Amino acid sequence: MTYDETIDYLYSLLPVFHRQGEIAFKADLSNILKISEYLGNPHLKFRSIHIAGTNGKGSTSHFIAAILQSAGYKTGLYTSPHLKDFVERFRINGVSIEKANIVSFINKHKAFIEHLKPSFFELSVGIAFDFFARENVDIAVIEVGLGGRLDSTNIITPILSVITNIGFDHVNILGDTLPKIALEKAGIIKQNVPIVISERNSETEGVFISKATEMNSEIFFASDKYRVVPNNSNNIFLQVDVYKLNKLSNEFNIYIENLEPQLFGTYQVKNLTGVLQVVECLNNLRFDISDDAIKNGISNVVELTSLKGRWQVLDKDPLTICDTGHNEHGLKIVLEQIEKLNVRQKFFILGFVKDKNVDDLLNLFPKDGIYCFTQANTPRSLPSEKLLEIAESISMSGYSIVSVNEALKFVKNLAKKDDFIYIGGSTYIVAELNDI
Known part of the structure; x- marks a missing residue:
């Protein structure tokens, strides 16, 4: 073989x-x-x-x-x-x-x-x-x-x-x-x-x-x-x-x-x-x-x-970061850091697995962010459309794009130089990025 x-x-x-x-x-x-x-x-x-x-x-x-x-x-x-x-x-x-x-x-x-x-x-x-x-x-x-x-x-x-x-x-x-x-x-x-x-x-x-x-x-x-x-x-x-x-x-x-x-x-x-x-x-x-x-x-x-995926800077123009934090404890710490950033607009590209309490995790994220929901190529991944539905049920809105790389391309077209882009929610989402 x-x-x-x-x-x-x-x-x-x-x-x-x-x-x-x-x-x-x-x-x-x-x-x-x-x-x-x-x-x-x-x-x-x-x-x-x-x-x-x-x-x-x-x-x-x-x-x-x-x-x-x-x-x-x-x-x-x-x-x-x-x-x-x-x-x-x-x-x-x-x-x-x-x-x-x-x-x-x-x-x-x-x-x-x-x-x-x-x-x-x-x-x-x-x-x-x-x-x-x-x-x-x-x-x-x-x-x-x-x-x-x-x-x-x-x-x-x-x-x-x-x-x-x-x-x-x-x-x-x-x-x-x-x-x-x-x-x-x-x-x-x-x-x-x-x-x-x-x-x-x-x-x-x-x-x-x-x-x-x-x-x-x-x-x-x-x-x-x-x-x-x-x-x-x-x-x-x-x-x-x-x-x-x-x-x-x-x-x-x-x-x-x-x-x-x-x-x-x-x-x-x-x-x-x-x-x-x-x-x-x-x-x-x-x-x-x-x-x-x-x-x-x-x-x-x-x-x-050869470590990757820990607050990893993918681009500086606009600032684009991925992180493998995927539970409430880890995401809270990451979001505290994001909150301190001096940027114009924050974009979030998120995907989760099915066995997480997604409602609770989404509620950690700022309501004034712009969201693009995606999914990893694994049976455990929560479909992006379903994730968007859950987000809308708690007064969050955004887009649904199945591929994380397509989602990143889409968001980069929306973002300006002084904005911020975060990719995460699941280790498997970060793993599928072409840029790491």
Whole structure:
């Protein structure tokens, strides 16, 4: 089979979450354990960092991987979903696995795959672990797919666990309260393995403290130790000062000045607190990560890891930005940043999947925006015409154009140079843009 034929074969054979939604999520670890045993338990052959959270886990994973690369470590990175191509999920020092390796893996193990019929995600995790073990990485940064406790990545015993934050997403699977969701995320906390929580939250901190105590795991709330403060008035790009708590004086002293994260959204300041605490923990675990490596990794994360889709500037005339934020927690943060922009008119190109509470999400957006509703090429996508109907029912109006690229072309013809265009609502909408 060719590479394209191989991917089509997997899509036709296995349950795929981004196409079918929660019915493709298997709420146990039996399949990934069988896959790993069959492959010789590759997850036991490399060190890892495990990262969960409602939002920010992707950016945090890329920041940490970029810093480790800058410090000279051969670093694996597993993330999901991919934007453009399946191979994006598996990277070593920012370079994706070769397509030929995917083809050979599937051909070699085809009989086993057809017998077990795991989910697409379960098989992806197996490929990642096998790849990192064979390539003998120094360390791998592993992003949780969904939740934590029952996520297929959760068979690893990392040297460090990270939970970025807790918000409402996938409530049908993870629970309908923040403590319930936090308990699922806390499932990645392992016996005697330190855990970093990027943001302290009064509703969820007790869940994490209780679980860490149960597992005899040292817990670090990064926001207690680090403060990252934007120091520029520009709400498009980001420059920050980093402060660190001085144990002797119990005051926050300047640690890094004029740091320019290559991920621009101001919401990255919360992710960076967790990243800095992670680096401190790694150095306590006898890694050798210098301040220069921290600065280089944060300032060059896009080139080092090939990350896309996080407050990504597609054009400056007019300012055109896409972002993969897709739940209430993530979209609120993005919209707070958009609200601060000094522009004439705001245009929004939006698409959502069917299993989101679209009415609530649309109500987050400003009523004075001009909207163009679209849809991704996946069965989970809410049809653009239906999205327009929902919008009109809550006193929003706009246009319906099925293709996101056609929608962007249409909106660019309406917009003037001092306007703003945002594309988002769903990772799959951003993924189909030609310009990224």
